[in-house]
Amino acid sequence: MNFQAALVATIALSCSTLLTAAEPALPPIPAVLEPLQAKVANGWYAYKGGLYLNFRAEQPLTEEQWKAIAGLGAKGIGTGGKGINDETVARLATMNLEALAFDGAEGLTEGCFPHLAKMKSLQRLSMGHMLQKGITGKGLALLKDLPALEALTLAGSATGNDAVQAVGELTQLTQFSNWHTRQTDPRAPYLLKLTNLKKLKLGRSNDRVEGRNRLALTDETLVTIAQLKSLEELELEESRLTIPAILQLKALPKLKTLSLRNCLDVPSEDVEKLRKELPGVAIQWKPTTEKEREFLNGMLK
Secondary structure, eight states: OOOOOOOOOOOHOOOOOOOHHHHHOOOOOGGGGGGOEEEEEEEEEEEEEEEEEEEOSSSSOOOOHHHHHHHHSSEEEEETTHHHHHHHHHHTTSOOOOOEEEEETBBGGGGGGHHTTTTTOOEEEESOOOOTOOSSSGGGGGOOOOOTTEEEEESSSSSSHHHHHHHHTTTTTTTTEEESOOOOTTOOOGGGGGGOOOOEEOOOOOOOEEEEOOOOOHHHHHHHHTTTTTEEEEEEEEEEHHHHHGGGGGOOOOOOOOOOEEEETHHHHHHHHHHHSSTEEEEEEEEOOHHHHHHHHHHTT
């Protein structure tokens, strides 16, 4: 082997070693968790902190299953199903988790929040696809003393004005996402309390009156957002926003990224105007399809 070939082989081996060190081997799924369609990964979406376990339970977990879950030593858990209830959260609260996501956890009520408030290591919480009337999100205010909590997502849920008012108490948040929930006030005054917020995602409300959605993301919302001086990333979707209102974002000194997804009344020529007026901001946009436009015209009347 000549010197050049040896050098290439050495570099390839070094890169392989580094990749192996960066991605620890995943543990096998215990047999008792296989009925839960359990899967493990090194991180999940925005969470990169360690082993992440996903499973779905349509019945309450057995003691054997709880022991197996604890034995995996996961730092993050994503779960849902009819078997996930407030008692489940009480058990999860003992596991020193950093990330927790619920998706369609139909058994949760406001009683889950006192348990969540005990999770001092929790960094990221996501609550999605929960339409039960027993969870309004008012109890989110109990999480204000969680020192590590930095990211909260509410999506596709029955949580409404009580929830966002409670979110205003979580001044430690640096990231917040809220879409397809039931908030109704487009002024979003709660956002002004989140003085550490760096990343924000907002979408349309799913609160309906006489078959029409309430409009909770409008030009009025941008008046409030333009006052969030700590904001670095902003994502707005499924809304009617005018260019003059969007240009108020010039007041944000730290804004780096603006994503406009399915925003009606923002044609391509106006996007180019935005790019000129906001030269330091990466603007992400794509045209709305006819199918998307027809759907949103009905939802945003």
